[in-house]
Amino acid sequence: MNDHLLPRELLPSYLEQSDAVRQRFEKLKAREVILTISQLSKVFQSGEKSTLALKDIDLCTHRREFLCVVGPSGCGKSTLVRILAGLEQHSSGEVLLLGRPVTGPGRDRGMVFQGYTLFPWLTVKKNVMFGLEVNGHGKLDSEREAMQWLELIGLEKFADAYPQQLSGGMKQRVAIVRALANQPRILLMDEPFGALDAQTRCRMQEHLLEIWRKIDITIIFITHDLDEAIYLADRILVLSAHPGEVQELIEVPVPRPRSIAQFVSPEFLATKARLEELIYIGRHAAEEEEEDYPILARMTNVADNVE
Amino acid sequence: MIGIASFVLPVLIWCVVSYVPWVWHPQIMITDPGSVSYLDIGAHLPRADFATELADARQEGRAPPRGVPANPIYLPSPGQVLRAFYTSFTTPPPTKDGQWLHQSLWHSIQIIFWGFVISSLFGVPLGILCGAYASIARLNEPFVEFFRYLPAPAFGALAVAILGIYDGPKIAVIVIGTFFQQVLIIANTTRKLDPALLEAALTLGTRSRQLLTRVVVPGILPDLYRDQRILLGWAWTYLIVAELIGTTSGITWFITQQARYQHFPNVYAAIAMIGILGLGIDMILAAIGRRLFPWDRSLGKSA
Numbered sequence: 001m002n003d004h005l006l007p008r009e010l011l012p013s014y015l016e017q018s019d020a021v022r023q024r025f026e027k028l029k030a031r032e033v034i035l036t037i038s039q040l041s042k043v044f045q046s047g048e049k050s051t052l053a054l055k056d057i058d059l060c061t062h063r064r065e066f067l068c069v070v071g072p073s074g075c076g077k078s079t080l081v082r083i084l085a086g087l088e089q090h091s092s093g094e095v096l097l098l099g100r101p102v103t104g105p106g107r108d109r110g111m112v113f114q115g116y117t118l119f120p121w122l123t124v125k126k127n128v129m130f131g132l133e134v135n136g137h138g139k140l141d142s143e144r145e146a147m148q149w150l151e152l153i154g155l156e157k158f159a160d161a162y163p164q165q166l167s168g169g170m171k172q173r174v175a176i177v178r179a180l181a182n183q184p185r186i187l188l189m190d191e192p193f194g195a196l197d198a199q200t201r202c203r204m205q206e207h208l209l210e211i212w213r214k215i216d217i218t219i220i221f222i223t224h225d226l227d228e229a230i231y232l233a234d235r236i237l238v239l240s241a242h243p244g245e246v247q248e249l250i251e252v253p254v255p256r257p258r259s260i261a262q263f264v265s266p267e268f269l270a271t272k273a274r275l276e277e278l279i280y281i282g283r284h285a286a287e288e289e290e291e292d293y294p295i296l297a298r299m300t301n302v303a304d305n306v307e
Numbered sequence: 308m309i310g311i312a313s314f315v316l317p318v319l320i321w322c323v324v325s326y327v328p329w330v331w332h333p334q335i336m337i338t339d340p341g342s343v344s345y346l347d348i349g350a351h352l353p354r355a356d357f358a359t360e361l362a363d364a365r366q367e368g369r370a371p372p373r374g375v376p377a378n379p380i381y382l383p384s385p386g387q388v389l390r391a392f393y394t395s396f397t398t399p400p401p402t403k404d405g406q407w408l409h410q411s412l413w414h415s416i417q418i419i420f421w422g423f424v425i426s427s428l429f430g431v432p433l434g435i436l437c438g439a440y441a442s443i444a445r446l447n448e449p450f451v452e453f454f455r456y457l458p459a460p461a462f463g464a465l466a467v468a469i470l471g472i473y474d475g476p477k478i479a480v481i482v483i484g485t486f487f488q489q490v491l492i493i494a495n496t497t498r499k500l501d502p503a504l505l506e507a508a509l510t511l512g513t514r515s516r517q518l519l520t521r522v523v524v525p526g527i528l529p530d531l532y533r534d535q536r537i538l539l540g541w542a543w544t545y546l547i548v549a550e551l552i553g554t555t556s557g558i559t560w561f562i563t564q565q566a567r568y569q570h571f572p573n574v575y576a577a578i579a580m581i582g583i584l585g586l587g588i589d590m591i592l593a594a595i596g597r598r599l600f601p602w603d604r605s606l607g608k609s610a
Binding site for chain 1: 510517526528529603
């Protein structure tokens with residue numbers, strides 16, 4: 001943990017990439033483009049007042065890329081992913097999935113939400129079958145496929161359990177394969193591990209990387225946890241708040257395969273330092289608008305101090 | 308355990324009032340009229356009047372009347388009512404064309420059943436549609452909101468004019484009393500469905516038309532079922548008023564008949580039977596609900 005004490009000047013630049021990492025990025029960028037976002041803006045209209053939530057976002061992701069989106073609260077990262085999912089309409093600009101404009105929700109984009117959104121009235125297996133069935137697959141067909149997906153995540157024993165009988169981590173695993181069962185081109189994840197405890201979250205991150213390695217899927221992952229972003233992502237999109245604008249698109253120099261041990265590697269720390277810098281500056285500007293926290297009146301004896 | 312106590316407690320109070328002679332008992336029941344000409348055996352007399360008659364008789368050296376402390380006849384003891392539970396079923400109807408108690412009860416249950424079924428047939432789908440689509444809600448709810456304040460019995464005379472004097476107007480009053488509440492309650496329940504579930508379904512490729520059958524209806528079903536149980540209780544409360552409309556029928560006919568002959572134990576027994584029937588049906592429905600919706604955690608608690 002001594003690395004934490006390294007002065008910032010002694011860290012390598014986050015822009016420095018080892019040969020292996022550089023080659024990976026070259027290969028990644030050579031792959032076909034899955035999603036193109038150009039000049040995307042979103043204005044929220046409430047009565048007379050209009051708020052610019054997203055401004056001129058440009059981004060493109062390649063097949064099998066893992067992209068994380070980070071930013072201070074209020075930067076519109078959730079709005080961005082909801083627009084990509086088709087749950088929200090954008091005000092201007094364009095979103096293209098494999099060249100076709102996105103106009104509404106569709107099975108080509110899977111989504112995992114922060115809250116648990118498994119259907120409580122369906123068993124685990126039927127939850128996974130849901131997408132297949134509404135898209136016209138036969139019952140037997142869907143059932144067989146659902147079981148395969150459950151085996152992939154090791155939850156085949158819980159096929160006939162109801163979601164309420166599962167732990168939070170298990171629910172999110174089922175939610176991930178429920179989205180994947182439709183074989184979408186892209187998986188959108190909106191802080192999917194935000195409600196989990198630290199230990200479970202760590203295991204889920206590993207689990208997600210394992211799924212990502214095995215399946216042809218592009219992932220866009222929203223998070224406010226910088227460690228999580230660096231650990232998972234190929235590239236990290238950093239947004240600023242009010243309005244949400246692209247601050248930087250960082251190529252993570254940490255080599256793959258990733259492991260927990262890398263959390264203290266110089267590349268990791270350099271990237272984190274850069275992210276903190278970006279988000280800290282962003283937050284500083286935003287803070288002026290936000291309300292101050294009050295200084296509390298003392299409610300204990302003057303001699304009774306805790307620190 | 309506490310649930311049982313909630314029944315035992317009022318019964319206990321009733322027992323004390325009925326069986327402990329110095330608690331209340333404002334009247335004297337005559338066991339021997341003595342020399343007082345207008346008294347009969349079994350007649351009830353206020354304590355003060357009895358005391359004057361007794362004093363008068365003693366003073367004039369006539370045979371004194373005798374009696375025991377009693378409650379007014381409109382408050383029978385638990386024992387009498389308990390006996391009435393049995394005897395009211397075995398007593399033949401006072402008139403030839405009258406009905407036995409079980410026939411009256413069955414008739415009442417049929418009225419409730421049809422009233423509730425007809426109301427639900429329209430109320431449940433309309434409620435779900437109002438909850439699911441804002442435009443339908445805006446079109447319907449203001450009128451429904453207005454109509455539910457109109458007391459259902461007020462339509463009794465109108466219902467008789469339109470539907471005759473037999474079961475039609477009775478069912479109509481129950482429908483009017485239930486339907487408008489039903490639409491609003493079910494619309495509200497539908498609106499409370501977690502919108503994230505709808506969004507999740509949309510991202511899985513569900514088309515908006517499928518949402519209603521695939522997500523909205525199954526999602527609200529346990530709550531809908533609970534609402535229906537509450538509304539059924541509501542329908543029961545309209546029963547007595549409904550049965551007074553046109554030709555009095557069912558359990559109401561039995562109660563009014565018995566009250567006319569001052570068979571108050573029977574009246575109490577009949578009223579208690581309505582409660583027992585209502586609670587019993589609700590408990591059965593709750594048990595069925597637990598079977599139907601095994602995923603619903605809150606159902607077990609409310610039952």
